[in-house]
Amino acid sequence: MDHILEVQNLRVSYHEGDRTIRAVDGVSFALAPGRTLALVGESGCGKTSLALAILDLVPSPGRVEAGAVYFEGNDVRAMNREAVRRLRGAAISMVFQDPASGLNPVLSVGSQLEEIIRAHTSVSKPEARRMTLAALRRQRLPDPERIADAYPFHLSGGMCQRVMIAIATVLRPKVIIADEPTSALDVTQQAVILRDLDGLREHLGIAILLITHDLGVVAGMADEVAIMYSGRIVEQASALDIFERPRHPYSAGLMAARPRVDRPNERLQPIRGSAPELVGEAPECAFLPRCAKAISSCRSEPWPPLAEVARSHYAACFNPMFQPDDEPARRA
Ligand SMILES: Nc1ncnc2c1ncn2[C@@H]1O[C@H](COP(=O)(O)OP(=O)(O)OP(=O)(O)O)[C@@H](O)[C@H]1O
Ligand code: SF4
Ligand SMILES: [Mg+2]
Incomplete structure (x- = not known):
C-alpha cells in the first residue's frame, strides 16, 4: 500500500528558560489514501504538537528538533517556506477543535x-x-x-x-489532519460532522489523521489506531485489534476502563496515577510509575521502541499483554 503521508522519528520540544519539554519524542507513522488513522492519548501527551509539526506550524518556544515528514514521497522539512505554504490548506489541510x-x-x-x-x-x-x-x-x-x-x-x-x-x-486536499474536530460540539452536531468527514474520505479518497480523546469516535471512524503516551506512540494496530486485543498495559487500561463501544460518545476514563511531566530525557518507560505489569528490564533498560508483537500489531513494551488468539508476529 502506497503511503501519502509518512512521519519518521519526529521530535518536538518547547524550551522555556532552562526547561525543555519533550512534547513529541520520536514518533513515526504512515497514512494511506482513503484511510483514517486515529491518534489517541491523554491531555498533554503531544498530539497537537505532532499535528502542528507535520505542517511546520509549531509555535515558539517550540521547535521541531529532528525527524522527517514525507508527503507523496517529498521531504516537507526540506521544502522552502513557499512550497510548505502551498501545501498547507491545499494538499494537506487542518481542522481544529475550536473554529475560532x-x-x-x-x-x-x-x-x-x-x-x-x-x-x-x-x-x-x-x-x-x-x-x-x-x-x-x-x-x-x-x-x-x-x-x-x-x-x-x-x-x-x-x-x-x-x-x-x-x-x-x-481545494480537494489529499490529507486532512483533524484535531479534536467535534469535542466542542453537542452529540447531534458531532455525528453530522463525523459523517461528513467520513463521506469525504470515502468519495474523494482523502486520508484522515484524526486526533481525539473520544473512543466512541475512534470505534466509529478509524481503520488504524495509534495510542500516544508521554510524547511517543506506545501501541499501533487496527482499530479492531486495539479494542479487542490491546497489548500495551496503558492501552489495556484505557480499554478496560472504557465505556462499551456500543455506547458511543463516551470519553477516555482516567487510569490510576497521573501522566508524567515531559521534562528532561526519558531514561526508562514513562509508564513505569503507573504500570502493574512492570518487570526488572523496565527499571534497568531504556524505554523500548515499538516492535511487532503480533501480526501488524506494534507495542513499545517489555512485557506486553498476552492475547491467546493473536496471530504471531512476522519473523524479521
Ligand atoms: N506553546 C507551548 N509552550 C510550552 N509548552 C507547550 C506549548 N504547547 C504545548 N506545550 C506542552 O507540550 C506538551 C504536549 O502538548 P500538546 O498540546 O501537544 O498535547 P495534546 O496531546 O494535544 O493535549 P490535549 O489533549 O490537551 O490537546 C504538554 O506538556 C504541553 O504543556
Ligand atoms: S515497558 Fe514495562 S513499565 Fe513500560 S508499559 Fe511495558 S511492562 Fe509497563
Ligand atoms: Mg491538543
Whole structure:
C-alpha cells in the first residue's frame, strides 16, 4: 500500500528558560489514501504538537528538533517556506477543535473561502465564488448565499465547524489532519460532522489523521489506531485489534476502563496515577510509575521502541499483554 503521508522519528520540544519539554519524542507513522488513522492519548501527551509539526506550524518556544515528514514521497522539512505554504490548506489541510482559532472573526465566511481558493489557484473571482457556494452546499449548510455573507459570530458552533470543513476541503486536499474536530460540539452536531468527514474520505479518497480523546469516535471512524503516551506512540494496530486485543498495559487500561463501544460518545476514563511531566530525557518507560505489569528490564533498560508483537500489531513494551488468539508476529 502506497503511503501519502509518512512521519519518521519526529521530535518536538518547547524550551522555556532552562526547561525543555519533550512534547513529541520520536514518533513515526504512515497514512494511506482513503484511510483514517486515529491518534489517541491523554491531555498533554503531544498530539497537537505532532499535528502542528507535520505542517511546520509549531509555535515558539517550540521547535521541531529532528525527524522527517514525507508527503507523496517529498521531504516537507526540506521544502522552502513557499512550497510548505502551498501545501498547507491545499494538499494537506487542518481542522481544529475550536473554529475560532481557524476562522477570521472580521471576514465573512465567503471571503475566507474565496481567499483560500485564490491564494492557491488562478481562478477568477466569480469562479472562486461559485466554488465557495458549492463547498458550503457540500457541507449541507442551508442557504449557502446567506452563509457566505455571514460573519463567524452569526453562526452556531456546529455551523462554524462545517464552514471550517468546507474551507479545509474546498481545494480537494489529499490529507486532512483533524484535531479534536467535534469535542466542542453537542452529540447531534458531532455525528453530522463525523459523517461528513467520513463521506469525504470515502468519495474523494482523502486520508484522515484524526486526533481525539473520544473512543466512541475512534470505534466509529478509524481503520488504524495509534495510542500516544508521554510524547511517543506506545501501541499501533487496527482499530479492531486495539479494542479487542490491546497489548500495551496503558492501552489495556484505557480499554478496560472504557465505556462499551456500543455506547458511543463516551470519553477516555482516567487510569490510576497521573501522566508524567515531559521534562528532561526519558531514561526508562514513562509508564513505569503507573504500570502493574512492570518487570526488572523496565527499571534497568531504556524505554523500548515499538516492535511487532503480533501480526501488524506494534507495542513499545517489555512485557506486553498476552492475547491467546493473536496471530504471531512476522519473523524479521
Ligand atoms: N506553546 C507551548 N509552550 C510550552 N509548552 C507547550 C506549548 N504547547 C504545548 N506545550 C506542552 O507540550 C506538551 C504536549 O502538548 P500538546 O498540546 O501537544 O498535547 P495534546 O496531546 O494535544 O493535549 P490535549 O489533549 O490537551 O490537546 C504538554 O506538556 C504541553 O504543556
Ligand atoms: S515497558 Fe514495562 S513499565 Fe513500560 S508499559 Fe511495558 S511492562 Fe509497563
Ligand atoms: Mg491538543
